[in-house]
Amino acid sequence: MAFTANLVSSASLATSTSLAFTANLAITACLATSISLAIIPNLVTSTSLPITASLATYTNLAFIASLATYTKLVTYTSLAFTASLAIIPNLVTYTSLSITASLATSTSLAFTANLASSASLVSSTNLATSTSLAITACLATSAPAPENKMH
DSSP: OHHHHHHHHHHHHHHHHHHHHHHHHHHHHHHHHHHHHHHHHHHHHHHHHHHHHHHHHHHHHHHHHHHHHHHHHHHHHHHHHHHHHHHHHHHHHHHHHHHHHHHHHHHHHHHHHHHHHHHHHHHHHHHHHHHHHHHHHHHHHHSOOOOOOOO
């Protein structure tokens, strides 16, 4: 009986021990699970925060860079436009001055040519007149005297 009682006691102790061990295993597993569940969101959060911060920084840097680039392009465009505005009047002025100069040259050349033509015409006319006057004078001088017929 005592052996049987000991066996029963040992069996119930073993059962209660194994139940306690199983309970401890279950508790440990639950604790481990809940701890790991708590750690994972923290890891995810702490990982995503630097990524978000670096994305925000990158976005800001990219935005600042694009603003700087855009400003440079706008500045360069406006400078180029201002320069071209300055160049165009200069070209127009230079062209109109060149045209005026060439017109003045053409006019003065034509005027000089006309003067030369007029002078040569006058000279030719004068020479022709002088020649005809000289010929007339010569003819008048060398003409025989009229005969006196006495009746």
